[in-house]
Amino acid sequence: MSNFDSALTRLLKTTNPVVLAPMGGASGGRLAAAVSRAGGLGLVGASYGDPDWMKTELELMKDVKQPWGVGLVMFTVAKRFELLELALSYRPSVVALSFGDARPFIAPIKQSGALAIVQVHDVDQALAALEAGADALIVQGAEAGGHSLRRASLPLIPAVRDAVGDEVVLIAAGGIADGRGLAAALLLGADGVMMGTRFLASEEALPSNKLKQRLVRATAGDTVRTRAFDLVRGIEWPEQYSGRALANDFTARWLGFEHELVKAPASVGEDYAQALREDNTQVRAIWAGEVADLVNDVLPAATIVEQTLRGAEQALRGARTLFD
Numbered sequence: 001m002s003n004f005d006s007a008l009t010r011l012l013k014t015t016n017p018v019v020l021a022p023m024g025g026a027s028g029g030r031l032a033a034a035v036s037r038a039g040g041l042g043l044v045g046a047s048y049g050d051p052d053w054m055k056t057e058l059e060l061m062k063d064v065k066q067p068w069g070v071g072l073v074m075f076t077v078a079k080r081f082e083l084l085e086l087a088l089s090y091r092p093s094v095v096a097l098s099f100g101d102a103r104p105f106i107a108p109i110k111q112s113g114a115l116a117i118v119q120v121h122d123v124d125q126a127l128a129a130l131e132a133g134a135d136a137l138i139v140q141g142a143e144a145g146g147h148s149l150r151r152a153s154l155p156l157i158p159a160v161r162d163a164v165g166d167e168v169v170l171i172a173a174g175g176i177a178d179g180r181g182l183a184a185a186l187l188l189g190a191d192g193v194m195m196g197t198r199f200l201a202s203e204e205a206l207p208s209n210k211l212k213q214r215l216v217r218a219t220a221g222d223t224v225r226t227r228a229f230d231l232v233r234g235i236e237w238p239e240q241y242s243g244r245a246l247a248n249d250f251t252a253r254w255l256g257f258e259h260e261l262v263k264a265p266a267s268v269g270e271d272y273a274q275a276l277r278e279d280n281t282q283v284r285a286i287w288a289g290e291v292a293d294l295v296n297d298v299l300p301a302a303t304i305v306e307q308t309l310r311g312a313e314q315a316l317r318g319a320r321t322l323f324d
């Protein structure tokens with residue numbers, strides 16, 4: 001395979017442009033380390049920030065010589081700044097911020113010597129994140145697993161590129177699971193890709209094999225967008241965001257009736273917590289994107305990285321034959 005070089009690899013000092021999404025509950029230290037050791041950027045998914053979980057998983061990054069990072073949800077860190085301080089105490093080279101106002105966090109991240117990368121979902125958010133001082137942007141389309149806004153990746157990536165100019169480093173996320181997706185994202189104006197759902201079906205991801213096999217069997221048509229899993233957990237997501245997850249008994253009950261969850265009896269939340277403890281995939285959320293169609297096996301993370309790079313090289317070299 002040939003060497004890869006883009007503005008993203010130069011910024012991150014990685015050898016390839018594959019970034020592991022900071023998936024809460026899935027991207028632990030073992031998975032992040034595997035992606036970083038494979039030459040990409042592994043992001044530990046600290047998400048809403050459980051300090052004990054963060055300590056356990058970030059401890060695993062101490063032996064990783066390659067660049068790695070941590071992902072945090074901004075509307076949570078806005079209330080609990082100590083979560084950012086905890087993350088920075090492990091000296092990540094990147095902090096990825098999603099969902100919220102980046103302004104309070106950029107300076108402390110940069111002062112620590114880390115890069116501040118912000119996930120955005122439309123052109124206005126992209127411009128605001130740059131204004132706040134972001135070092136790079138993750139441009140996420142609504143095909144993504146987990147939470148997103150409404151815009152699809154295919155037109156969003158070039159629209160953000162046009163709006164921000166050539167110098168800004170862009171990472172495409174949402175709907176990318178293989179080399180074809182990486183090749184397409186590069187041609188649309190991105191400098192690299194972030195993949196979540198594909199890495200959820202990796203050997204190193206934290207969830208059970210039962211959950212991963214459910215994803216392997218699923219197709220894009222099995223995904224739904226809902227706020228039900230947020231409402232039942234009492235997480236105060238801004239209303240415009242919903243999450244894409246696999247349909248199950250829980251979504252069959254609550255999809256379209258999410259407003260009722262707000263005043264549902266406490267037993268509904270207790271039953272959900274019980275389903276989480278029991279890993280009951282018919283009830284618990286399995287966040288997954290439209291690439292469920294393309295995820296047909298559980299692989300070591302390094303194999304996913306390697307196949308993605310190989311596939312992109314093949315796709316891009318093949319495309320050269322289209323014009324003479």
Ligand SMILES: Cc1cc2nc3c(=O)[nH]c(=O)nc-3n(C[C@H](O)[C@H](O)[C@H](O)COP(=O)(O)O)c2cc1C
Nearest residue numbers: 021023024047098144145146174175196197287289
């Ligand atoms: C299981 C799962 C959990 C996720 N958790 C988070 C999270 O905690 N924080 C976050 O910023 N994004 C989260 N995401 C979204 C990812 O960061 C990323 O934008 C998305 O996975 C990219 O789209 P893809 O799933 O098509 O690769 C999650 C995605 C998945 C699939």
